[in-house]
Amino acid sequence: MAIARHRSGTVPAARALASQVHPVFMLPPVAVSLTGSLLAARETGAFTPTVAALHAAAIFAAVYTAHVKDGYVDFFVRGEDDDHPLSVGGCRLALLVAGVVFVSALAGVWLTAGTGAAALTAPTWALGYFHAPQLDTNPVSATGGYPVGIALALVGAFVAGHGSLTPTALGLAAVLLAVLLGIKVIDDAQDLAYDRSINKRTVAVVLGPRRARRLAEGVLVAGLAGVGVLAAVGIFPTGTILAVFAFGAVAAIAHRAEPRLATMLLVRGAYVFLALLLVALWYRPFTGPLIVDIGVLGPYTYLATEVVFGALALALLWRAEAITSAARTIAVLYPLAYVWDWYTLQVGVFAIELRTGIDLLAIPIEEHLFMIVVPALVLGIHETFRVDDM
Known part of the structure; x- marks a missing residue:
């Protein structure tokens, strides 16, 4: 039986089988599996390489199965693709070998980590094998299959190393699911015309492209907001907000890009997002002695922060050519802000300790600057987005 379609022999067969290893498609699930193992080690204080390797092998076999099956269906069944390196027999052999590897690795996970880890890992093979032609024609399963598989890879690896699920692991899986769902919707829009021609319902x-893009960006925002909520209630450490800022910047750039470029940016941004989340969950910056204490500036601390953020606001307004219009808005807002600030200070809502001690009109001089810097920064960001959208 010839394994490769175009040439016979051991080397062509090996190359044809290796061609189904698609790094862009396969690296994220395997990386997420290892992430789950590392997070479990962070919680338990012990890393088990054997369990981590078995789970990662199972996930690799599952996504390899998905890639081979998709290629087989798209070329031999639907006639969508122009070529395929494997023959029909080669595809069946690859699926058989991948299935054996998956079952073997899953059995290893079950024996070393228990039923719960195996139960969370088993569906990943089903998602891969049945993606085409059963699941990829429905908009929900076609879009959700890959993100759900990655979420399962994370929680399965975590349970394999930890023994049970925790709110942190569940929260991280939910955030990744939302972000990847948004990216997948944008990715599918690349093939809009072709999918319409074959009645594929993505x-x-x-x-439609515009409403799908709005939905995708809304799901992305929900995922990033989820990090903020989880950090606010203490499930995530505060440092995870840095991942939101990083990915949010990439998403803002991708907002105006066409689907192909947007997908490229967002996929790479997702790698950075996951890496920063893992670093924050592992090292927990902004907590304990690791926090940078600028209180060493003494009475000039508050003033120093206003200088920094005021400079950023000025730069944004200068770039957007909106300094004059911002000044008018701030002038109108200032009296209301002054009364609000004066009242809250008088009734003891808050106290300002690290300040110069200079008062003007019965409130600290720093509060006057605050009432200028904050709206200026908001207006600077708003005007920057408005100019970029024109």
Whole structure:
């Protein structure tokens, strides 16, 4: 039986089988599996390489199965692709070998980590094998299959190393699921015309490109907001907000890009997002002795922060050519802000300790600057987005 379609022999067969290893498609699930193992080690204080390797091998076999099956269906069944390196027999052999590897690795996970870890890992193979032609024609399963598989890879690896799920692991899985769902909707829009021609019902086909893009960006925002909520209630450490800022900057750049470029940016941004989340969950910056204490500036601390953020606000307004209009808005807002600030200080809502001690009109001089810097920064960001959208 010839394994490769175009040439016979051991080397062509090996190359054809290796061609189904697609790093862009396969690296994220395996990386997330290892992330789950590392987070479990962070919680338990012990890392088990054997369990981590078995789970990662199972996830690799599952996504390899998905890639081979998709290629087989798209070329031999649907006739969508122009070529395929494997023959029909080669595809079946690859699926058989991948299935054996998956079952073996899953059995290893079950024996070393228990039923719970195996139960969370088993569906990843089903998602891969049945993606085409059963799941990829429905907008929900076509879009959700890959993100759900990655979420399962995370929680499965975590349970394999930890023994049970925790709110942190569940929260991280939910955040990744939302972010990847948004990216997948944008990715599917690349093939909108072709998918319409073969009656493939992706989200972009069902909703149309503009509404699908709005939905995708809304899901991305929900995922990033989820990090903020989880950090606010103490499930995530405060440092995870840095991941939101980093990915949010990438998403802002991708907002105006066409689907192909936007997908490239967002996929790479997702790697950075996951890495920063892992670093924050592992090292927990901004807590304990690791926090940078600028209180060494003494009475000039508050003033120093206003200088920094005021400079940023001025730079944004200068770039957007909106200094004059911002000044008018701030002038109108200032009296209301002054009364509000004066009242809250008088009734003891808050106290300002690290300040110069200079008062003007019965409130600290720093508060006057605060009432200028904050709206200036908000207006600077708003005007920057407005100019970029024109």
